[in-house]
Amino acid sequence: MAGLAIDDAAWAGTWRTRAVGDKALLSLGLVLVALLLPPWPASPLVALTSVIVLVGPARVPVSLVLRALRGPLAFIVVSGLSVAVTVGAQEATQGGAGPSAYWRWGPLAVTPESLAAAAGLTAHAVAGTLAVLVLASTTPMVDLLASARRVRVPDACVEIAALTYRLLFVLLDSVRSIREAQSGRLGYHGRRAALRSAGMLTAAALTRSWDRARRMEEGLAGRGYESALLTLPREQRRSAGFLVASMLLLVSLVVLSLATSAGVGGP
Numbered sequence: 001m002a003g004l005a006i007d008d009a010a011w012a013g014t015w016r017t018r019a020v021g022d023k024a025l026l027s028l029g030l031v032l033v034a035l036l037l038p039p040w041p042a043s044p045l046v047a048l049t050s051v052i053v054l055v056g057p058a059r060v061p062v063s064l065v066l067r068a069l070r071g072p073l074a075f076i077v078v079s080g081l082s083v084a085v086t087v088g089a090q091e092a093t094q095g096g097a098g099p100s101a102y103w104r105w106g107p108l109a110v111t112p113e114s115l116a117a118a119a120g121l122t123a124h125a126v127a128g129t130l131a132v133l134v135l136a137s138t139t140p141m142v143d144l145l146a147s148a149r150r151v152r153v154p155d156a157c158v159e160i161a162a163l164t165y166r167l168l169f170v171l172l173d174s175v176r177s178i179r180e181a182q183s184g185r186l187g188y189h190g191r192r193a194a195l196r197s198a199g200m201l202t203a204a205a206l207t208r209s210w211d212r213a214r215r216m217e218e219g220l221a222g223r224g225y226e227s228a229l230l231t232l233p234r235e236q237r238r239s240a241g242f243l244v245a246s247m248l249l250l251v252s253l254v255v256l257s258l259a260t261s262a263g264v265g266g267p
Contacts, residue, residue, distance in 0.1 A: 004172075006137050007066050014059045015138040019238040020147040021136050026053070030131035033253050035124055042257035043123035049253065050130035051075040060137045067128075068133055072146045084110055084118035141165050143234070159238040167213055175201065 010016070015023060034046040054060040090106050101109040103246050145165075149158050182188065187197035 004169075005064055007140060009060055009137050010140045011065050013138050014057070016140070017234075017236055018138070018242065019236040020139055020143050022239060022242050022246070024147075025243065026249075027131055027135035027177075029250040030253075031128050031247065032126035033250060033257070034131055037254065037257045038261045039120040039123040041078055041260050042253070043120075043127035045253055045257060046127040047123075047130050049249065050127070050134055053134055054130075054137060057096050058134070058138050060133075064137065065133065068137065069129060072107060072129045073126070076129070079125070080118045080122040083121055084114050086111060086114045091251065095191055115152075141234070146234075166216075167209065170212050171209045174205045174212075178208075 030046050030050055034043050042139065052067055053063055086109050101111045102115065103110040143164075145158055145162050148161075149155070182197045182201060186193070187200075188194045
């Protein structure tokens with residue numbers, strides 16, 4: 001069964017054996033720096049640092065980083081545009097020179113304030129997404145679930161997440177096999193045929209996935225499953241040097257961001 005590209009990269013990455021806590025410290029630290037500090041220049045610095053960490057020490061392919069960022073970036077752009085365009089803004093003047101809005105059409109307007117807010121929101125979101133990718137593209141889901149169990153997350157929550165993760169691949173495998181069969185029968189040759197095949201694909205994939213989920217439930221019940229499926233976790237190495245380097249990097253980003261923002265905003 002084929003998997004997701006980001007999950008495959010996490011399994012094959014050079015940081016696969018590194019402790020989840022070490023990577024989580026770096027990733028969550030970058031997220032906090034990007035979200036809590038002023039967007040300029042903290043967010044660009046965090047984004048640049050995350051990319052360097054991903055393609056450098058973690059050795060994640062650049063193409064994978066771009067593919068993983070493509071989906072969230074679409075939502076970020078839409079959110080930024082919705083913030084940039086204000087509704088019902090009053091037409092303001094600056095010394096009688098005319099309206100201060102960059103663009104206005106009826107009740108819609110783009111003002112300097114809304115554009116600055118949209119730029120800050122976009123910068124925060126892009127930097128935070130790249131920071132999360134530092135953990136997501138270097139840590140398989142099974143390691144995250146094992147770590148969640150170690151920090152006393154309720155077994156029910158961990159098992160629901162694990163079953164959802166497994167069923168996701170069941171759904172992807174069903175969609176892939178059905179689509180290949182349809183393509184072999186020229187099911188997507190022409191617009192009408194493509195629409196009909198897409199509808200049949202959706203119905204068949206959901207039906208097959210539901211059947212596999214039911215069989216999985218029956219199999220677990222037959223094996224005496226009650227609360228958790230305990231497995232032996234893979235041994236991971238902790239590194240004091242990695243933790244120290246991560247803390248120094250985060251502190252450097254905070255100091256540089258605050259110093260630069262103070263210099264820009266100063267007299």
